[in-house]
Each structure stands twice: as C-alpha cells, then as structure tokens.
Amino acid sequence: MTQAEASITSPAAEHGHAHKAWKWYDYFTFNVDHKVIGIQYLVTSFVFYLIGGLMAVAMRTELATPDPDFIDPSLYNAFLTNHGTIMIFLWIVPAAIGGFGNFLVPLMIGARDMAFPKLNAIAYWLNPPAGLLLLGSFFFGGAQAGWTSYPPLSEVTANTAQSMWILAIVLVGTSSILGSVNFIVTILKMRVPSLKWDELPLFCWAILATSILALCSTPVLAAGLTLLLFDINFGTAFFKPDEGGNVVMYQHLFWFYSHPAVYLMILPIFGIMSEVIPVHARKPIFGxxxxxxxxxxxxxxxxxxxxxxxxxxxxxxxxRLFFTISTLIVAVPTGVKIFSWVATLWGGKIRFTSAMLFAVGLLAMFVLGGLSGVTLGTAPVDIHVHDTYYVVAHFHYVLFGGSVFGIYAGIYHWYPKMTGRMMNETLGRIHFVMTFIGTNLTFLPMHQLGLQGMPRRVAMYDPQFAFVNQLCTIGAFVLAFSTVPFLINAIWSWSRGEKASGNPWDALTLEWTTDSPPIIENWEVLPVVTHGPYAYGMNGRSAPAEEEVAVSSS
Incomplete structure (x- = not known):
C-alpha cells in the first residue's frame, strides 16, 4: 500500500464509518478528513468575521460624530485592537488558507487526504481557543494597544488582556506553521504520478508559495510576542527603553511577519482568481x-x-532607499497576475455568475488598493500620510476589496462541490452589488481624510472631518447588511438549493471529476490526468461535454 493510499483509509476507518459521506454531526468532532476540516475552517472563520464586523460597525457608529457619544474611548480602543486581530488572524488567513486550502489541495492533486491528517485536525482546533481568548480578554478590559501592540503602550495597558491577546496570536501562529508543513509535504509528495508540475492548478502553486512564506516568517512573530509576554509578566526588559530595551526591535520582529502576512492573505486569493476566471470566461489561462x-x-x-x-x-x-526599491519591485509579480487575468478575460465567453462578478470586482478593487500601496511604499509620501486614514483606505481596499471579495468568489464557485447544491444566483448578485457599493462608499472617502491629515485609531476628531466620516459610516452599514443575502443564500441553499451535478461549471481541474460533495476517500480509484487544467477551447472544445473530463479512471 502506498503512502497516499494508506493516508486516505484513516478517516473512515478510524471513525468506523462505512458510508460514503459524513453526517452533519461529524463536522463538530475531531475529524481528520481534509474536506471536513476545510468546511470547519470556513464556517468558524465566517463566525469570527461577523463578530469582527460588528466591532467595525460599532466603531463607525462612534465615528459618525466627532465626540465620543456612542461607546467609551477605552472600549473603542479594545474594539479597534480586536477588530483588526480577528479579521486578519481568525477570518482571512484561516478561511483562505485553512478553508479553501484544506478542502481543495488534495482534490486538485489527486490525493485522498493531506499528508498528516491528525496534524491537520490539530491545526484547526488551535483556532477556536484563540478566538475565545480574544473575546475573553474583554472581561479584563480588552487589549487596547492596536493590532500591532507596539511597546511600551502594550506593556502598560490592560496587562491581563494583553497577555491573552499574545497567547491567542501564538496559538494561531502555531496553527499556521503546522498547516504550512502539511501543505508543502502534501503538494510535493502526494500528487498522482500523472500530474506534472506544469499541469499543477495555480491554486496549488499559490498555496505552496504561501506555506513557504508562513514557515519563514511566522516563527519571528512568535519570538517577538514571547519576548513581549515576558516583559509584561516576568520583569524582563527586552522592549523597555528606560531599562536598556529597544522598542524599534519589536517593530522589526513584528513587521518581518506582518507584512508577509499581507501576502499570506492575498496569495491564496490570487490562486482562487486563477481558477475562477478561466472557468467562467471559457478560455485558457493566459501566462x-x-x-x-x-x-x-x-x-x-x-x-x-x-x-x-x-x-x-x-x-x-x-x-529607506533600499526598502522603497524592494517595495516597488514586489509590485511587479503582482502586476503580472493582474495583466494575465485581464488577458484571460479579453475575448472570452464570459458568464457573469456570482463567482465571476466577485472576481471581476476584486480586479477593480485590488488595482486601486495596489496603486495606493505603491505610493505608500515610497518614503516621501509615506512620511506625509503615515498613521492617517489614507493607510486605512489602502489596506481595506487590498484586504477587503481583495481578500474578502476573493473568498466570496471561491465560495460561490466551489459551493456546489462542497455541498452538492447550487447557490441562488439572484441572491448572489444582490450580495455582490451591496458589497461593491458598501466597500467603495466606506473606504474610498478615507483617502481624502488621510490626505487632509485625519489620524487613524482615534475615537474623537476635528469637526471638519465629520461629513466624510458620516459617508463612511453609511457605507459601513450597507456593507454590514450585504452579508444578510449571503447568509440566507448559503443556509437555504445547503438544504433546499438546486442539486448540482458533479461538474456544474464544466471545469477541467481534478476536484470536479469526483462526486459533489466528494465521498469520504475522494475517489473510488485514483484519477489519471489526461490534459491540462485550463485547456478550454483547445482541440475544438469550448465547453467540455460530460465525458470530456480532466481525468480518466485507471
């Protein structure tokens, strides 16, 4: 028995299941099936997305007026800190990497499961305790030093809550490291023999790059946070300047991880874009x-x-000069992807499904966010707008207009594969329109606020900024309500949606060649790749017939 065959018999065998699909209660257990773990990640992260979103709505309601008349400033600081932390560490990263990565990678490479199924389950189950630590910190005043938690501020405010915050991030970081090792080994060692490197789905390339990046950067953050934890609780002075410590060193340790974290959040989304666009444009991926x-x-x-x-x-x-140049250089490979996606769309037979709408919306949003990122990467501009709302506008266009739009595109695209049901396209289009309008109304005016000098992370501000802040608050409420049609759609479609065929989009990658939803062991017989994953329109084939799938059984 090969390693791949041995690894896949474990989920059903260990749980004593003879059936070909898991029961609903299996999703609440320590399950080692990669598909169950992927859905656990997606659902759990979306719950935290709703919690972080409620914090954002509370903050924007406070910012509708210049005075602190809705929530207490200390609670505002706690919401500010935990909103950013939850959205990054418990929503985008686990949804994009843990959710889609776990569900799709083994299916896309013809494996029966991840290389280390139990380690995979452990990585997921580190996330709920981390979330509970963050929420529990509010009983001790809440961490109030911002999601960056710079010392010395983080060493003198709400120490118990700050320690809980640190422990939560260390747990999430450990989960990320375990998951990265698993993805790298799975992609390198468990592909079916007929799947060549130049036929590997681009989503798998993105997950591989993301995992390498996480392995290189996450331990550095863990080290910095551990030293900070010692400063707060054990009398050390690593970051206490009055005792010989160096606060700037913490910033180096923090940002060595936290800027690559931006790519941890967006690289899997780039992979999703590279899968969604060619399928719904019926055209081979360009480049x-x-x-x-x-x-x-x-x-x-x-x-x-x-x-x-x-x-x-x-x-x-x-x-400053060196890192300005390196920042501008990193925009080049990102631009390569943007141009490739646009070239793929050009001349394609585009189907404006909900997945495609979110993918095209992401293109527009991310380009705008990328342009403001280039300006922030140049030292003269950055010094002028540093810690203003221009920065807030930039990273929300990249992370919400980019990552969140990509997550939605992925959900609409692979929902039939995950559940065996189709989502309602009318509700999906309503969801897209509300999200697109809400995102732009919330974050586009923030560029003006930043250029005019309004600082970020404040609950009180100069009255001259009131009107623009009111526009942003209206947009935040539109954005909040945009989740309603999505929740209705996702929940209703799971039980009553139109039943999906095994391949409703006529896609060519391996995951669409098994049942929807896939059986526990993915395939009765491992597949054999017969043509590329994006061969749309080749050999006279613009829309593959039922029998023209990406693999044949051996």
Missing amino acids: YKAIAYSSLAICVVGLFVWVHHMFTSGTPPWM
Missing part, C-alpha cells in the same frame, strides 16, 4: 508559468519589504 512563478517571486521578495512600515521610526536614509 500559466508567469502566474505560477510570480507567486514564488512574491514569496521571496515579500520577505524584504517590511521596513516600509517603519519609515517614521528613525530609519536611516540608506534603509
């Missing part, structure tokens, strides 16, 4: 190798740009 290698380029160059977050921290001129 397959360029997209694949650009993911690896982002992985490498992304480790050398972190100091652009520290241009106002006494950074010497030579360092």
Whole structure:
C-alpha cells in the first residue's frame, strides 16, 4: 500500500464509518478528513468575521460624530485592537488558507487526504481557543494597544488582556506553521504520478508559495510576542527603553511577519482568481508559468519589504532607499497576475455568475488598493500620510476589496462541490452589488481624510472631518447588511438549493471529476490526468461535454 493510499483509509476507518459521506454531526468532532476540516475552517472563520464586523460597525457608529457619544474611548480602543486581530488572524488567513486550502489541495492533486491528517485536525482546533481568548480578554478590559501592540503602550495597558491577546496570536501562529508543513509535504509528495508540475492548478502553486512564506516568517512573530509576554509578566526588559530595551526591535520582529502576512492573505486569493476566471470566461489561462512563478517571486521578495512600515521610526536614509526599491519591485509579480487575468478575460465567453462578478470586482478593487500601496511604499509620501486614514483606505481596499471579495468568489464557485447544491444566483448578485457599493462608499472617502491629515485609531476628531466620516459610516452599514443575502443564500441553499451535478461549471481541474460533495476517500480509484487544467477551447472544445473530463479512471 502506498503512502497516499494508506493516508486516505484513516478517516473512515478510524471513525468506523462505512458510508460514503459524513453526517452533519461529524463536522463538530475531531475529524481528520481534509474536506471536513476545510468546511470547519470556513464556517468558524465566517463566525469570527461577523463578530469582527460588528466591532467595525460599532466603531463607525462612534465615528459618525466627532465626540465620543456612542461607546467609551477605552472600549473603542479594545474594539479597534480586536477588530483588526480577528479579521486578519481568525477570518482571512484561516478561511483562505485553512478553508479553501484544506478542502481543495488534495482534490486538485489527486490525493485522498493531506499528508498528516491528525496534524491537520490539530491545526484547526488551535483556532477556536484563540478566538475565545480574544473575546475573553474583554472581561479584563480588552487589549487596547492596536493590532500591532507596539511597546511600551502594550506593556502598560490592560496587562491581563494583553497577555491573552499574545497567547491567542501564538496559538494561531502555531496553527499556521503546522498547516504550512502539511501543505508543502502534501503538494510535493502526494500528487498522482500523472500530474506534472506544469499541469499543477495555480491554486496549488499559490498555496505552496504561501506555506513557504508562513514557515519563514511566522516563527519571528512568535519570538517577538514571547519576548513581549515576558516583559509584561516576568520583569524582563527586552522592549523597555528606560531599562536598556529597544522598542524599534519589536517593530522589526513584528513587521518581518506582518507584512508577509499581507501576502499570506492575498496569495491564496490570487490562486482562487486563477481558477475562477478561466472557468467562467471559457478560455485558457493566459501566462500559466508567469502566474505560477510570480507567486514564488512574491514569496521571496515579500520577505524584504517590511521596513516600509517603519519609515517614521528613525530609519536611516540608506534603509529607506533600499526598502522603497524592494517595495516597488514586489509590485511587479503582482502586476503580472493582474495583466494575465485581464488577458484571460479579453475575448472570452464570459458568464457573469456570482463567482465571476466577485472576481471581476476584486480586479477593480485590488488595482486601486495596489496603486495606493505603491505610493505608500515610497518614503516621501509615506512620511506625509503615515498613521492617517489614507493607510486605512489602502489596506481595506487590498484586504477587503481583495481578500474578502476573493473568498466570496471561491465560495460561490466551489459551493456546489462542497455541498452538492447550487447557490441562488439572484441572491448572489444582490450580495455582490451591496458589497461593491458598501466597500467603495466606506473606504474610498478615507483617502481624502488621510490626505487632509485625519489620524487613524482615534475615537474623537476635528469637526471638519465629520461629513466624510458620516459617508463612511453609511457605507459601513450597507456593507454590514450585504452579508444578510449571503447568509440566507448559503443556509437555504445547503438544504433546499438546486442539486448540482458533479461538474456544474464544466471545469477541467481534478476536484470536479469526483462526486459533489466528494465521498469520504475522494475517489473510488485514483484519477489519471489526461490534459491540462485550463485547456478550454483547445482541440475544438469550448465547453467540455460530460465525458470530456480532466481525468480518466485507471
């Protein structure tokens, strides 16, 4: 028995299941099936997304007026800290990597499960305790030093809550490390023999690059947070300047991870885009190798740009110059992907499904966010707008207009594969329109606020900024209500939606060649790849017939 065959018999055998699908209660257990774990990640992360979103609505309601008349400023600080932390560490990262990565990677490479199924389950179950620690910190005043938790502020405010915050991030970081090892080994060692590297789905390339990046950067954050935890609780002075510590060193340790974290959040989304666009445009992906290698380029160059977050921290001129150049360079492989997606759309037979709408919406949003990112990466502009709402506008366009739009595109695209049901397209289009309008109304005016000098992370501000803030607050409420049609759609469709065929989109990648939802062991017989994953329109085939699938059984 091969390693791949041995690894896949474990889920059903260990749980004593003879049936071909899991029961609903299996999703609430320590289950080692990669598909169950992927859905556990997606559902759990979406719950935290709703919690973090409620915090955002509370903050925007406070910011509708210049005075602190809705929530207490200390509670505002706690919401600010935990909103950012939850959205990054408990929503986008686990949904994009843990959710889609776990569900799709083994299916896309013809494996029966991940390389280390039990380790995979452990990685997921580290996340709920981390979320409970963050929420429990509110009983002790809530961590109030921002999601960056710079010392010395983080060492003197709400110490118990701050310690809980640190422990939560360490748990999530440990989960990320375990998951990264699993993905790397799975992709390198468990592909079916007929799947060549130049036929590997681009989503798998993105997950591979993301995992390498996480393994390189996450331990550095864990080290910095551990030293901070010692400063708060055990009397050390690593970051206490009055006792010989160095606060700037913490910033280096933090940003060495936290800027690559941006790529941890967006690289899997790039992979989703590369799967959604060619399927719904009925056209081969343009520049397959360029997209694949650009993911690896982002992985490498992304480790050398972190100091652009520290241009106002006494950074010497030579360092500013180096990291300005490296920041501009990292935009090149990203631009390669953008141009490849646009070229794929050009001349395609586009189907404006909900998945495609979110993918095209992401293109528009991410380009705008990327342009503001280029300006922030240059030291003269960054020094001018540092810690203003211009920065808030930039990273929300990248992370919400980019990552969240991509997660929605992926859900609409692979929902039939996950559940065996189709989502309602009318509700999906309503969801897209509300999300698109809400995102732009909330974050586009923030560029003006930042250029005019309004600082971020404040509950009180100069009255001259009131009108623009009111526009942003209206947009935040539109954005909040945009989740309602999505929740109705997802919940209703799970039980009563139109039943999906095994391949409702006529896609060519391996995951569409098994049942919807897949059986416990994915395939009765492992597949054999017979043509590329994006061969739309080739050999006279514009829309593959039922028998023209990406694999044949052996």
